[in-house]
Amino acid sequence: MTGTGRFERRLHVGLDELAEPRFPDYFDEVLAVTSRRRQRPAWTFPGRWIPMVDIARRPAFAPSLPWRAIVLVLALLLAAGLGLFVVGSANRAAPPFGAARNGLIVYSSNGDIYAGDPNGGSKLILGGPAEDVEPNYSRTGTRLFFIRSQTDTMNTFWTMNADGSHIKQVTPDPIATLTMYDWGPTDDAIYYVAGELGTLRLHSVAADGSAQPRIIAPDLAISAFWFRPPDGREMVVRTQDSSGVALWVMNVDGTNRRMLVAPNGSDPEEHDMAEPRYSPDGTKIAYQRWNWNGTDYQNMQMHVINADGTGDHVIPDPGATFDGWPVWTVDSKQLVIQRAFPNGSTYLDFGYPYAIFNADGTGSARPIGPPVAGQHAEISPDGTKLITFWGDDPSKTQAIIDLADGTFKSVPWSTGSYPSWQRLAP
Amino acid sequence: MIQRELVERARRGDHDAFAELAGTTITRLDAVARLILRDRELARDAVQETLVRAWRDLPGLRDPDRFDAWLHRLTVNACLDLTRRRRRRVSEVELEPILSVGLPDETDILALRDQLDRALARLEPEQRAVVVLRYWLDLPLPAAADALGIPLGTAKSRLHRAIAALRQTFEVDEREPEFEGGPVA
Numbered sequence: 001m002t003g004t005g006r007f008e009r010r011l012h013v014g015l016d017e018l019a020e021p022r023f024p025d026y027f028d029e030v031l032a033v034t035s036r037r038r039q040r041p042a043w044t045f046p047g048r049w050i051p052m053v054d055i056a057r058r059p060a061f062a063p064s065l066p067w068r069a070i071v072l073v074l075a076l077l078l079a080a081g082l083g084l085f086v087v088g089s090a091n092r093a094a095p096p097f098g099a100a101r102n103g104l105i106v107y108s109s110n111g112d113i114y115a116g117d118p119n120g121g122s123k124l125i126l127g128g129p130a131e132d133v134e135p136n137y138s139r140t141g142t143r144l145f146f147i148r149s150q151t152d153t154m155n156t157f158w159t160m161n162a163d164g165s166h167i168k169q170v171t172p173d174p175i176a177t178l179t180m181y182d183w184g185p186t187d188d189a190i191y192y193v194a195g196e197l198g199t200l201r202l203h204s205v206a207a208d209g210s211a212q213p214r215i216i217a218p219d220l221a222i223s224a225f226w227f228r229p230p231d232g233r234e235m236v237v238r239t240q241d242s243s244g245v246a247l248w249v250m251n252v253d254g255t256n257r258r259m260l261v262a263p264n265g266s267d268p269e270e271h272d273m274a275e276p277r278y279s280p281d282g283t284k285i286a287y288q289r290w291n292w293n294g295t296d297y298q299n300m301q302m303h304v305i306n307a308d309g310t311g312d313h314v315i316p317d318p319g320a321t322f323d324g325w326p327v328w329t330v331d332s333k334q335l336v337i338q339r340a341f342p343n344g345s346t347y348l349d350f351g352y353p354y355a356i357f358n359a360d361g362t363g364s365a366r367p368i369g370p371p372v373a374g375q376h377a378e379i380s381p382d383g384t385k386l387i388t389f390w391g392d393d394p395s396k397t398q399a400i401i402d403l404a405d406g407t408f409k410s411v412p413w414s415t416g417s418y419p420s421w422q423r424l425a426p
Numbered sequence: 427m428i429q430r431e432l433v434e435r436a437r438r439g440d441h442d443a444f445a446e447l448a449g450t451t452i453t454r455l456d457a458v459a460r461l462i463l464r465d466r467e468l469a470r471d472a473v474q475e476t477l478v479r480a481w482r483d484l485p486g487l488r489d490p491d492r493f494d495a496w497l498h499r500l501t502v503n504a505c506l507d508l509t510r511r512r513r514r515r516v517s518e519v520e521l522e523p524i525l526s527v528g529l530p531d532e533t534d535i536l537a538l539r540d541q542l543d544r545a546l547a548r549l550e551p552e553q554r555a556v557v558v559l560r561y562w563l564d565l566p567l568p569a570a571a572d573a574l575g576i577p578l579g580t581a582k583s584r585l586h587r588a589i590a591a592l593r594q595t596f597e598v599d600e601r602e603p604e605f606e607g608g609p610v611a
Contacts, residue, residue, distance in 0.1 A: 007589075007592075007593055007596070008561065008589075010538060010542075011542070011557070011561045011589075011592070012561055012562075013535065013538060014538045014539055014541070014542035015461065015542065015557075015558065015561055015562040016562070017535055017536075017538065017539035017542075018460075018461060018539055018542060018543055018546075019457040019458075019460065019461055019562055020457070020460075021453050021454065021456070021457045022453065022456075023452070023453050024452055024453070024456045024470065024473065026470055026473075026474065027448070027449065027452055029474070030448065030452070030473070030474050030477045030478070031441075031445050031448065033474070033478055034441065034444065034448075034477060034478055034481040034482075035441050037478065037481060037482055038482075039439055039481065039482055039483075039484060039485050179488075295578070295579075296577050296578045296579040297577045297578070298577070298579075
């Protein structure tokens with residue numbers, strides 16, 4: 001036996017003596033506590049689902065009509081627009097992609113759904129005895145979907161107008177495990193990922209409940225997706241199976257697929273390439289990836305790659321151990337990410353503000369907002385603010401960060417639901 | 427019933443299944459917490475916190491087969507959180523140095539226990555955690571790294587430093603019997 005082996009053997013024996021395993025006398029006390037507590041719904045866990053409000057620019061429109069015709073059309077549109085404004089400006093549909101005006105922020109509280117003004121009060125959109133959670137505005141800002149919780153792991157999708165009218169059940173049967181969901185490119189469909197790890201599948205379902213859900217690309221274990229601006233005809237998806245984690249690009253119906261980033265031989269890991277996001281102009285994709293040296297994970301790095309798979313580059317970091325959860329600014333030039341650094345014996349010390357920097361890797365990062373750790377975040381429809389959470393669960397609060405000066409304020413309500421900011425026509 | 431089924435039932439809100447899971451694991455968790463914290467009351471707090479969090483957050487556990495690793499991680503986190511909050515205090519363990527360098531027999535096991543307790547006290551809680559996971563739970567190092575939430579390379583170096591510190595303490599004790607019976611700061 002070597003000296004080391006002998007010492008380790010003594011360590012085993014000594015630890016056995018010190019441990020003195022015995023059944024604790026506080027077991028019943030613990031169970032009494034847990035029996036009174038309600039479990040947290042599965043979709044409230046960070047990283048489990050990522051509904052999104054995309055923020056691409058509208059495609060450029062080059063008119064070819066004669067000038068007088070244009071004036072006439074504009075005059076008619078102006079008259080029509082004024083009429084619509086008088087009827088009710090809140091009902092005007094925003095373009096599904098591109099910058100828009102900021103509307104209300106929808107959230108759930110105690111199983112009811114509210115729409116809040118960050119500068120003022122909130123109004124109840126949907127109340128009642130049912131447990132309704134995770135409301136999310138459609139890209140046009142006129143519709144909402146939400147999830148009705150039957151048990152903690154069995155849920156159904158419902159939709160309604162933004163004012164709470166015309167409620168409709170979308171998925172006829174309960175869905176066992178939801179991990180991610182979002183509106184489709186139009187208000188006609190909802191996309192979601194459901195299933196167990198390793199067998200996750202991407203589904204789509206008609207938003208009016210007129211058809212059964214269908215699986216997209218059933219041979220791929222898709223765990224995340226993001227629609228490509230400016231028209232949402234393509235998507236980038238993340239797959240995770242025994243071969244590893246990969247990114248694919250494909251049409252929204254699963255056809256014309258091609259691999260964008262291949263598995264690198266590392267062990268499949270939950271956060272590896274977890275949130276690939278197209279830039280708002282649709283030309284680039286940001287994604288996070290563990291730096292794998294063939295044996296160990298080193299640090300999580302932020303990558304930016306062209307949408308055609310070329311030009312993959314890593315954003316330089318100032319000694320960070322984790323660069324992740326990217327959010328693009330509306331001009332597609334900058335990224336906002338969450339960063340962790342080593343701190344003593346702690347490998348991943350979050351507790352730092354968001355970092356905003358140029359997506360081409362030039363220049364240095366600028367800190368904005370409060371310290372955060374693995375929070376969900378989205379850009380406001382007008383592109384000037386970041387909405388996120390700060391504080392620890394369950395007392396966490398939504399916060400709105402000004403991208404220009406980095407200042408932030410809390411919203412006047414408390415919720416754990418994913419940030420969803422209504423888009424209004426510009 | 428196999429653990430996977432119990433985890434799946436508990437994940438769906440079956441508290442009886444959770445109680446069965448808790449009953450089969452609490453002895454182990456209590457011992458792990460006592461070894462890391464070196465304090466029965468703190469260990470009790472840590473295990474209570476662990477099981478309450480486990481019940482609350484079970485729906486977030488994707489893979490039922492990772493239940494044990496997840497529970498170990500919750501336990502270690504609860505212990506380390508408590509060590510960060512608690513006020514440092516002086517240990518009053520009595521020293522009984524071990525002169526034998528071979529395998530312990532029945533007569534010096536008690537002394538070994540005290541010597542190890544004293545050596546563990548000189549480690550950082552994070553180092554104690556990796557030692558306990560590796561040498562008391564017998565977890566492979568990748569599993570210990572997973573439970574600690576750190577990269578494998580970090581776990582390796584942390585364990586290496588912890589073992590070196592333990593060995594050094596043992597060697598000093600064995601060279602300096604004059605410490606016998608004295609208090610340890």
